[in-house]
Amino acid sequence: MKNFSFQPIVKLLSLLPSIGPKSARRIAITLAKEKKITTSFIQQLTLINENVKSCKICNNLSFFQHCEICEDSLRDKNQICVVSDISNLWAIENIGVYEGVFHVLESSNILEENQYIENELKKRITDDHQEFILALNPTIEGQATIHYIKSILKEFHNVTVTSLSLGIPIGSDLDYLDSGTITIALESRKEL
CATH class of the missing domain: 1.10.8 (Helicase, Ruva Protein; domain 3)
Structure with missing residues (x-):
């Protein structure tokens, strides 16, 4: 050597x-x-x-077929927070105020992944009333993805689509925001 x-x-x-x-x-x-x-x-x-593999339900990282969030019986399965990547899931999860489940998009680039996004999100829809919280980064790609997801979910009458609200500056990444900012944005989300 x-x-x-x-x-x-x-x-x-x-x-x-x-x-x-x-x-x-x-x-x-x-x-x-x-x-x-x-x-x-x-x-x-x-x-x-x-x-480590992807959770079969939400695409989070897991050592098993389903991640611990999806397996948690205390989580609200009718409240699905859609994030662009796993680091954003962890940013929201680490705050400890969100009690629903997640859906991690493989990509926030809808031009490349729109069929995948549509198919995977539609698989998550049940007969119960559900809220899809679109917690995507406030970038051009994130906003385009929000509009795309809203358009594919609007046909389902039992689905409410909301997005994060106050406190998220345009062009920022959720992973770099403090827990207070993300908490306020989650709590003051608005229907789209």
Whole structure:
């Protein structure tokens, strides 16, 4: 191993969100020095790589066919919060005020994924009255997706479509907002 270089691990770490080259180098150095951390890190990454899959109901990450949110009998199954990605689901879930379930879109790009979005959301509709909360990022793509979803759900008379309201600045990402802002937006959502 006389030609060992840290460059491959630094490059890999730099591919992760929010990690630039300097942070990647610091992480690589820490992993090289701290053998216990590195061993635990490898074990956890292997566990994730071999066992994590998408929930068959909502597309959240799970070790089982259905995630713990979908399996929770205390959750309101008739209140479905639609988010563009898993980090947004976690941002809302970590606040602890939302008691419904989720639906994670594979993509908020309706031009590429509209048939998928339509089919997956329609599978979630039951005969009971349901509320679909569209908690998509207030970007151009997010707004276009909101309008698209509203158009496909309007044919169902037992479905109410709402969206997040106050406190979400245009162009922001839910994952970066504080819990108070997301709580206010959830509580003051409006019907579309």
